[in-house]
Amino acid sequence: MTALPWLRTLEIVHRLPGRIRLRYRRNPHAPDAAALEGMARLIDGVTSARANARAASLVIAFDATRADAKTIVATLADFRWDEAKNKPRADEGAGAVASSLAVLLGSGVLPMPARLPISLAAALPLLREGVADYRENGVTSHVLEAMAVSISLARSDFLAANATTFMLALGEYMEHSIARRSDDLLKHLLRPSSDLIWVLRGGEEVQISAGDVAVGESVVVGAGAVIPVDGTVMSGEGVVNEAAMTGESVSVIKTRGSKVLSGATMEDGRLTIYAEQVGRHTAAARIADYVEQSLTAKSEAQLDAARLADRLVPTVLKLAGVSAVLTGDWRSAASVLQADYSCALKLATPVAFKSAMFNAGQAGILVKGATALERLAEADTFIFDKTGTLTTGRLDVTDSIAFDSAYSAEDLIWLAASVEEHYFHPLALAVVNAAQATGRNAHFDHTEVQFIVAHGVASEVNGQRVVVGSRHFVEDHEGVDVSAQSEVVERLYLEGKTLLFIGFGGRLLGLLALKDSLRSNAADTIARLRRSGVRRILMLTGDHRDRAAELAEDLGLDGFHAELTPTDKAEIVADLSAKGAKIAFIGDGINDAPALAGAHVGVAMQKGADIARLTADVVLLEDSIARVADARLLANAAMARIAANYKLTVGLNTAILGLAALGVLSPVATAVLHNGATIGILLNAFRGSAPSSDKRSA
Numbered sequence: 225m226t227a228l229p230w231l232r233t234l235e236i237v238h239r240l241p242g243r244i245r246l247r248y249r250r251n252p253h254a255p256d257a258a259a260l261e262g263m264a265r266l267i268d269g270v271t272s273a274r275a276n277a278r279a280a281s282l283v284i285a286f287d288a289t290r291a292d293a294k295t296i297v298a299t300l301a302d303f304r305w306d307e308a309k310n311k312p313r314a315d316e317g318a319g320a321v322a323s324s325l326a327v328l329l330g331s332g333v334l335p336m337p338a339r340l341p342i343s344l345a346a347a348l349p350l351l352r353e354g355v356a357d358y359r360e361n362g363v364t365s366h367v368l369e370a371m372a373v374s375i376s377l378a379r380s381d382f383l384a385a386n387a388t389t390f391m392l393a394l395g396e397y398m399e400h401s402i403a404r405r406s407d408d409l410l411k412h413l414l415r416p417s418s419d420l421i422w423v424l425r426g427g428e429e430v431q432i433s434a435g436d437v438a439v440g441e442s443v444v445v446g447a448g449a450v451i452p453v454d455g456t457v458m459s460g461e462g463v464v465n466e467a468a469m470t471g472e473s474v475s476v477i478k479t480r481g482s483k484v485l486s487g488a489t490m491e492d493g494r495l496t497i498y499a500e501q502v503g504r505h506t507a508a509a510r511i512a513d514y515v516e517q518s519l520t521a522k523s524e525a526q527l528d529a530a531r532l533a534d535r536l537v538p539t540v541l542k543l544a545g546v547s548a549v550l551t552g553d554w555r556s557a558a559s560v561l562q563a564d565y566s567c568a569l570k571l572a573t574p575v576a577f578k579s580a581m582f583n584a585g586q587a588g589i590l591v592k593g594a595t596a597l598e599r600l601a602e603a604d605t606f607i608f609d610k611t612g613t614l615t616t617g618r619l620d621v622t623d624s625i626a627f628d629s630a631y632s633a634e635d636l637i638w639l640a641a642s643v644e645e646h647y648f649h650p651l652a653l654a655v656v657n658a659a660q661a662t663g664r665n666a667h668f669d670h671t672e673v674q675f676i677v678a679h680g681v682a683s684e685v686n687g688q689r690v691v692v693g694s695r696h697f698v699e700d701h702e703g704v705d706v707s708a709q710s711e712v713v714e715r716l717y718l719e720g721k722t723l724l725f726i727g728f729g730g731r732l733l734g735l736l737a738l739k740d741s742l743r744s745n746a747a748d749t750i751a752r753l754r755r756s757g758v759r760r761i762l763m764l765t766g767d768h769r770d771r772a773a774e775l776a777e778d779l780g781l782d783g784f785h786a787e788l789t790p791t792d793k794a795e796i797v798a799d800l801s802a803k804g805a806k807i808a809f810i811g812d813g814i815n816d817a818p819a820l821a822g823a824h825v826g827v828a829m830q831k832g833a834d835i836a837r838l839t840a841d842v843v844l845l846e847d848s849i850a851r852v853a854d855a856r857l858l859a860n861a862a863m864a865r866i867a868a869n870y871k872l873t874v875g876l877n878t879a880i881l882g883l884a885a886l887g888v889l890s891p892v893a894t895a896v897l898h899n900g901a902t903i904g905i906l907l908n909a910f911r912g913s914a915p916s917s918d919k920r921s922a
């Protein structure tokens with residue numbers, strides 16, 4: 225990292241209490257506007273910072289009790305600035321393209337003596353960059369480019385030198401604008417799109433840039449806008465959809481006192497929000513950061529490309545030497561040097577990944593990074609959790625059978641609901657719903673409730689132990705004899721129901737049967753997955769063996785494991801992985817979070833627990849299991865495109881390189897061919913991988 229003296233050029237031009245305007249001289253080493261703002265905001269006491277690149281000014285607002293102008297400027301001066309992270313910039317690139325083009329067109333008509341200085345001036349940035357890069361990183365592709373141009377200049381081949389400079393500038397500009405566009409697309413998916421927001425200041429609504437809003441301000445949000453801050457509603461009423469943040473697709477009504485999250489959209493109404501978290505501290509920014517971080521983690525495909533690129537540079541250099549010796553012509557050396565394609569190699573793959581991730585996002589699938597995409601395509605074994613994943617997770621109580629005449633069917637439901645009402649498990653929610661549907665309130669007072677994961681719940685009513693849960697729990701753990709009712713139990717299982725056993729005072733008091741329906745598109749999804757090359761599809765569940773067997777049969781799965789605890793599920797995943805399976809685990813995070821985290825790639829259902837959406841590599845943004853197959857097909861398509869692009873990059877450029885080495889191609893022809901090929905390949909990578917046509921089979 226190099227700390228550059230850009231701040232020599234920083235001066236205060238205007239000063240007010242709590243506010244200063246600084247001017248910085250634009251130089252190539254100055255951080256860009258966003259970086260400047262970011263640095264300023266890190267300073268203690270600074271409430272907002274806004275840089276204007278065009279005016280080269282930086283306005284900083286601060287809390288005058290906590291900071292003063294002098295310390296702020298001094299602190300800014302202390303920041304070490306890593307220039308490498310800030311380059312290159314689009315406008316500069318465009319300028320270089322224009323000036324090198326002018327020189328290229330003009331050099332032919334200029335008088336001979338003027339040609340060298342003009343050509344040299346045009347090539348200077350490139351030569352300088354080559355030298356700087358050489359000092360810092362040794363022989364890189366920039367160094368090769370500088371050598372190519374130097375050779376042409378030395379031979380007074382100005383046409384070649386200028387054409388090369390122009391093509392390189394153009395190529396670089398295109399490469400980076402395509403790369404940046406794919407970044408922007410992705411950020412657009414994650415960040416509120418509008419930058420201007422309304423706030424109340426001095427009783428009036430004023431429009432400011434979202435970056436300028438401070439904690440404690442009142443932000444006004446109308447229908448259609450994205451909420452820019454995390455905060456509490458002070459007034460108004462609105463329908464808010466937080467799907468992008470929490471995955472919850474059902475919109476909720478927010479009124480005075482409700483909490484709202486940045487990144488959520490206002491579907492209707494109007495809210496005034498007290499801003500509690502702004503800018504980088506908001507939930508939206510945290511999620512975006514997370515995804516950006518995982519983006520920088522290099523996938524295998526990216527590493528392969530980078531490794532080849534690194535090996536390529538010295539090879540090209542040697543080839544240029546050999547070619548010059550064999551052909552006896554420096555021109556061929558210049559041609560070879562600029563046919564180096566390590567840059568294209570390094571860029572094409574990430575661009576393709578990002579554009580695939582963007583497409584996935586639009587198809588309702590959040591893919592957290594290139595590695596996730598790669599692994600999704602690699603997975604040969606798909607393992608589904610049952611409840612809430614293959615099934616809807618919205619259960620209905622169909623039967624309530626009490627074996628003690630003192631209790632009615634409704635009493636039994638109420639007894640279970642009284643102890644279940646504290647839990648979010650789909651079974652618990654179903655029981656509580658059923659109790660409410662009875663239209664009366666027959667709550668049983670009980671002592672504290674114990675929850676035994678993947679087994680059930682237990683408490684005490686009137687001094688007697690009450691247990692609600694699986695047969696295994698009630699029978700094996702609680703010693704309640706169930707055998708007398710085995711006929712009823714058998715019948716209900718045969719009807720495809722999930723059973724809850726209710727023990728009271730050590731006896732079996734009754735049974736609740738629940739029906740959970742398979743998602744209508746579960747079978748279709750399984751079939752599509754098989755067609756996409758998945759070899760084995762399994763189901764894991766905490767539910768009873770009989771129920772699981774029936775579902776597995778209906779769906780044509782390759783196998784299932786039932787009556788599992790969350791740890792059992794994780795162990796099965798670990799076990800199969802150890803045997804070489806590449807597992808994609810699909811679950812909702814309720815009693816399957818460890819398995820989700822332990823899989824090669826974890827896919828979280830949209831309605832899943834927060835933890836699932838946070839730890840999973842892929843998050844469905846719609847409550848449809850069809851998105852799992854969509855995600856797989858998308859990943860396959862993206863990987864195929866990346867592989868094809870890679871071959872094309874290597875093949876095409878190797879051919880150009882070979883011809884250049886043989887002296888067949890002039891430096892100008894090489895520059896045109898090489899840069900044309902690079903741009904074509906990038907555009908191809910950028911072109912979205914079209915998701916399969918049946919993706920909207922909801």
Ligand SMILES: Nc1ncnc2c1ncn2[C@@H]1O[C@H](COP(=O)(O)OP(=O)(O)OP(=O)(O)O)[C@@H](O)[C@H]1O
Nearest residue numbers: 610611649652678679680692693694765766767815
């Ligand atoms: N809150 C609860 N109340 C009653 N029984 C429960 C509760 N939680 C779990 N159980 C019992 O434990 C069993 C296993 O629960 P678990 O959540 O692991 O699996 P599941 O509900 O069948 O879903 P999955 O297919 O996702 O594993 C359930 O089938 C049920 O019998």
Ligand SMILES: [Zn+2]
Nearest residue numbers: 679696697701
């Ligand atoms: Zn047990």
